[in-house]
Amino acid sequence: MEITENAALVVVDVQQGFDDLASWGPRNNPAADENIAALLAAWQDTGRPVVFVRHDSVKPDSPLRPGQPGNDLKEYVEQRRGLGKGPELFITKTVNSAFYGTPDLDAWLKAEGITQIAVAGIQTNMCAETTARMGGNLGYDVLFAYDATYTFDQTGPFGWSLTADELSRATAVTLHGGGFARVVTAEELVSAVRSV
Template sequence: MTNTALVIIDVQRGFDDPAFGNRNNPDAEGNIAALVDAWHGPLVLVRHDSTEPGSPLHRGQDGNRFKPELDDAVPDLVFAKKVNSAFHGEADLHAWLTDRGITHIVLAGIQTNMCVETTARVGGNLGYRVEVVVDATFTFDLEDLTADQLARATATNLRGGGFAEIVSTKDVTDRWLRAPR
């Protein structure tokens, strides 16, 4: 499984700001930590550097830092982005993955229907086998849809559109715990 990378997207303290509103999946951070703990392949951490001066995700703000669940992570690549897709950041993720022979990516992080979904779509378009660990993501209510509705819609769009497989934390950790190290 050396051709597989775990990509953790925007797991930052700023998303705890009440201004984001109601969120779903209170187990997301625990599931992200379980993925990182079980993982023994390439690990990528992506951070969103907001260009909005008042944003809790703005570079230099405490909210721009990764959440404590990633404190013990030993990533192979860490970089920032200013847009939704991790494929459009300070590092050329596609080149980095290609140089290492990685053809399969497993995605988790924040927000399900924004940066995780966009990264999955771009990854699928680039020809990667993409898995989204939907129970290791969360999002927020948006307009007239709840966070749970948005997460279900994302899973349906990605699976139904052929962009990604939708998997659980248990699916991934069981597979990695059985894999030779």
């Protein structure tokens, strides 16, 4: 796998509110936080750019709304802010895509000459997937760190329900099969970054 010297890691919504399982229900991939931390360390150690994204929910009952402890980034992510040798950006958003946040992610990536992004974070099939899809649509070479994401069981129309694992697999197939992104593992990304 080829990783550009200025590939940006986009860490989507790794917030304390997602630890509130009473709000979200059963989740998958208990190793996700460890994998996200490994990606952050690899990116920062090699001087590559990192984008931290926080979801500021406008829903009154969301644990992710501003002013609530759940809005804060998880401690291991917050502690990493400002530690990298490369450029860093902090984005807040109220919708699924980090490309619709403040400041403008696309403008920043272009100004930094970045053409490749790696996406990790929460939730696999929501904000992480939407950010990856938009990145692909905008012409970026997108790497989706499948095992550095997680999601929750969900019920949709017609009484249909999917487990978190099923939703994650659907995201991986859609992104990869649809040409939006290359779906990879955190280990593959870390190895590629550290071997350059």
